[in-house]
Amino acid sequence: MSAALLNRLNPAVSSAIRLWSCRAPVIDHRSAALSHRRPPSVRFYSGVRESGAPLFRQLFESESSTYTYLLADTDTREAVLIDPVLETVDRDLKLINELGLKLIVAVNTHCHADHITGTGLLKKKVFGLKSCISKHSGAAADIQLSEGDRITFGKHCLTVRETPGHTDGCVTYVTGDQSMAFTGDALLIRGCGRTDFQQGCPKRLYESVHKKIFTLPGHCFIYPAHDYKGQTVSTVDEEKKFNPRLTKTLDEFVNIMNNLNLPNPKKIDISVPANLVCGLHDI
Amino acid sequence: MSAALLNRLNPAVSSAIRLWSCRAPVIDHRSAALSHRRPPSVRFYSGVRESGAPLFRQLFESESSTYTYLLADTDTREAVLIDPVLETVDRDLKLINELGLKLIVAVNTHCHADHITGTGLLKKKVFGLKSCISKHSGAAADIQLSEGDRITFGKHCLTVRETPGHTDGCVTYVTGDQSMAFTGDALLIRGCGRTDFQQGCPKRLYESVHKKIFTLPGHCFIYPAHDYKGQTVSTVDEEKKFNPRLTKTLDEFVNIMNNLNLPNPKKIDISVPANLVCGLHDI
Numbered sequence: 001m002s003a004a005l006l007n008r009l010n011p012a013v014s015s016a017i018r019l020w021s022c023r024a025p026v027i028d029h030r031s032a033a034l035s036h037r038r039p040p041s042v043r044f045y046s047g048v049r050e051s052g053a054p055l056f057r058q059l060f061e062s063e064s065s066t067y068t069y070l071l072a073d074t075d076t077r078e079a080v081l082i083d084p085v086l087e088t089v090d091r092d093l094k095l096i097n098e099l100g101l102k103l104i105v106a107v108n109t110h111c112h113a114d115h116i117t118g119t120g121l122l123k124k125k126v127f128g129l130k131s132c133i134s135k136h137s138g139a140a141a142d143i144q145l146s147e148g149d150r151i152t153f154g155k156h157c158l159t160v161r162e163t164p165g166h167t168d169g170c171v172t173y174v175t176g177d178q179s180m181a182f183t184g185d186a187l188l189i190r191g192c193g194r195t196d197f198q199q200g201c202p203k204r205l206y207e208s209v210h211k212k213i214f215t216l217p218g219h220c221f222i223y224p225a226h227d228y229k230g231q232t233v234s235t236v237d238e239e240k241k242f243n244p245r246l247t248k249t250l251d252e253f254v255n256i257m258n259n260l261n262l263p264n265p266k267k268i269d270i271s272v273p274a275n276l277v278c279g280l281h282d283i
Numbered sequence: 284m285s286a287a288l289l290n291r292l293n294p295a296v297s298s299a300i301r302l303w304s305c306r307a308p309v310i311d312h313r314s315a316a317l318s319h320r321r322p323p324s325v326r327f328y329s330g331v332r333e334s335g336a337p338l339f340r341q342l343f344e345s346e347s348s349t350y351t352y353l354l355a356d357t358d359t360r361e362a363v364l365i366d367p368v369l370e371t372v373d374r375d376l377k378l379i380n381e382l383g384l385k386l387i388v389a390v391n392t393h394c395h396a397d398h399i400t401g402t403g404l405l406k407k408k409v410f411g412l413k414s415c416i417s418k419h420s421g422a423a424a425d426i427q428l429s430e431g432d433r434i435t436f437g438k439h440c441l442t443v444r445e446t447p448g449h450t451d452g453c454v455t456y457v458t459g460d461q462s463m464a465f466t467g468d469a470l471l472i473r474g475c476g477r478t479d480f481q482q483g484c485p486k487r488l489y490e491s492v493h494k495k496i497f498t499l500p501g502h503c504f505i506y507p508a509h510d511y512k513g514q515t516v517s518t519v520d521e522e523k524k525f526n527p528r529l530t531k532t533l534d535e536f537v538n539i540m541n542n543l544n545l546p547n548p549k550k551i552d553i554s555v556p557a558n559l560v561c562g563l564h565d566i
Contacts, residue, residue, distance in 0.1 A: 230343035232342065
């Protein structure tokens with residue numbers, strides 16, 4: 001993030017949203033102190049773990065099959081919303097208010113082509129809320145993110161891993177303990193985002209997934225931006241074994257992606273222009 | 284469960300599915316040994332907790348907005364499927380196979396009116412699989428359940444709490460550590476099942492929710508049979524505070540439920556007859 005942008009932040013928010021430019025290693029092994037808690041094989045469940053884990057909610061918008069994710073610190077009540085959708089902003093805000101949370105950041109994994117982000121409407125409704133997106137997205141936002149930046153909420157953080165290929169500005173947000181990765185359209189459950197518009201490049205996507213996501217711990221949960229089959233979560237280990245596209249060779253993957261022949265998303269002509277002024281478009 | 288039915292079980296399955304007739308207390312406080320792990324306030328997230336927690340997946344069927352839940356023991360690989368849907372049986376079995384699980388039981392929370400259970404088709408595809416439903420449902424199944432019965436898979440179990448009101452045979456399945464409750468249509472997120480057909484009775488439903496679900500620990504996750512707004516999970520504390528119907532007095536609740544004036548579910552005429560022969564109907 002540039003110094004100019006940092007200076008434009010509300011001081012109260014800039015202290016809450018601490019962004020470091022230090023580059024996180026792509027492979028970040030868990031600490032020895034935690035490792036005895038981790039199972040050796042693939043495991044996945046939702047439940048109570050040791051005190052201090054972030055509050056977490058997965059939410060779904062059915063028209064575009066988009067997942068929105070709410071994370072919060074249960075002590076400071078600071079909250080982050082990942083990939084909010086315009087049509088479900090009121091639902092999300094109602095939940096945030098009921099849970100007594102303070103929404104400080106709305107982040108996008110990329111400039112979406114299939115729906116309009118909720119960021120702009122959220123900024124109108126939540127005083128001091130900051131929008132974030134990759135600096136490579138070409139989209140406007142309060143905070144533009146780069147590889148290794150961290151978004152901190154209370155004692156938790158999300159670290160940015162740049163995962164271009166679906167678009168130039170795709171990123172994956174990884175929790176500090178590497179137990180959850182929000183992969184946007186880079187990696188879907190048994191699938192991946194298309195690469196035939198918005199700077200799409202199958203070779204870049206393949207390398208992003210293999211170098212930046214498949215190097216996370218095998219038990220790390222994969223939370224994608226979409227699912228079209230009613231699946232809610234996967235893991236790194238599962239996708240490394242069962243993803244029908246990403247388990248192929250690079251050449252095979254490129255060939256698959258170049259021959260999908262998909263129709264354009266219905267809302268692409270209104271979504272992309274709106275999302276390019278992320279958080280600032282006139283609704 | 285009757286002795287006759289127990290005797291009809293495949294011995295390998297009956298040893299895995301251990302059902303006790305002992306009546307669990309409605310209020311079952313967690314052991315002191317575990318309590319230091321539990322947060323005092325409402326928390327919810329999906330993530331890794333201490334080794335030994337069950338594998339868990341939430342799955343969605345979009346036509347009837349039904350949630351199916353997969354739980355399994357990561358050591359023995361024994362798995363239970365709650366409320367499978369006919370149309371998504373192949374998706375569920377593919378996942379079960381990929382994860383190397385052995386599906387031993389398919390349970391229903393009640394005799395559904397809006398979709399056909401996947402139990403029958405699953406029984407045709409999975410050798411030795413047993414179906415379960417409440418004995419008060421009027422539906423056929425391999426195992427008929429009563430208050431306090433437990434379905435065991437590996438070192439985990441689900442305990443039956445009878446929660447009639449939406450139908451006579453509605454039950455809630457509660458994990459052994461009381462961290463998750465699968466409430467069927469008795470309690471939905473900020474809602475509840477209708478009470479205007481299939482033996483529906485608002486007074487019974489109100490008492491079921493207050494006596495059998497709201498007496499669980501406040502942090503216990505509520506996983507309903509349906510959601511129509513893209514919500515995936517709630518907690519006991521949240522529903523006690525924010526459920527717009529169940530926070531009312533009994534008289535107010537009865538009045539609300541008697542004046543919903545909802546149309547019948549589209550598939551009621553084919554779903555109920557099929558589900559009354561749960562697991563045995565001819566597809």
